[in-house]
Every structure is written in structure tokens, then in C-alpha cells.
Amino acid sequence: MLKILIITLLNLPFSMPISFNQEVVVNVVGLKNTDGKCIACLYSDANAFPDETSRAIACKTVDIRDNAANITFGNVSSGTFAVSVFHDEDDDGEFDTNFLGIPQEGYGASGNVLPKMSEPKFGDNSFTVDQSDIQLEIKIKY
DSSP: OHHHHHHHHHHHHHHSOOOOOEEEEEEEEOOSOSSSEEEEEEESOTTTTTTOGGGSSEEEEEOOBTTEEEEEEEEEOSEEEEEEEEEETTOSSSOOBOTTOOBSSOEEETTOOOOSSSOOOHHHHOEEESSSOEEEEEEOBO
16 A cells, blocks of 8 residues: 555656746737827736637737837746737727727737738737746837
8 A cells, every 4th residue: 555655745846737837938029109198918828818818818908119018927837828919009998890800909929920801819829838948029010
């Protein structure tokens, strides 16, 4: 019995999932001015990406300097994620579109894959967090 207990305890660390806590650093470039704020959200749920902010892991709002913004998401566990960003020029906290749903403010996504006639897709813009920090450069599209 003791032998089984020792073998079980020795194998326990290898059977547990490994979870890393890394940083995802997002550098947003191509902002056309420094008006308003830049808002970025980190998602792990493909069905929530890119605009269901209530289902995002985290959203951050930062100032814009020199037509760029830097956002850091800390303590990110291992997994697959995507980031969406937008230039909230009027600083109302919302992504503005016209009556047809066409964006009126700049936007971007972590893989810089932005279809012309639809919103960005999670699979096209996802990345994996594992043992090291992630650095992303997101180009804003207007």
C-alpha cells in the first residue's frame, strides 16, 4: 500500500496541467491622432471575439501617445487567445459604427487579419501563450 501511495505522489506533478502566467504586451500603431483613448480586449472565447467585451478576459483603456498605444495584460495563463483593439476617438467607451454597421473609428486585431466586409475572426487572429511573454504589434485600420 505504501508503495502505491509513493508512486501516485511521485506521478502527481506530471498529471497536472501546466499553467504559465505570462504577459501579453500589445503595441498599437497607426493611430491617426491622439484624440480619445485606445481600448484593447483579450479573449479566449472565439464566440465572444471581437466585440462582446463582457465575455473578454480583460479590457484595458489607455492614453495615446505619438499616434501609438501600449497595453499590457498580466498574469495570462497558458492557452489560445486573440486581442481586439479600437481607437475610441470620441472617448465614449464604445466602438462607433454607422447605420450599416460600418466602423466609424479605427480598429485592429492581434493577427492583423481584418476582412474588408466582415469583422475579424478569432482563428485568424489567435496566438498561443505558453512559457514566454508575447509581444504583439497591431496596426489600426480606418
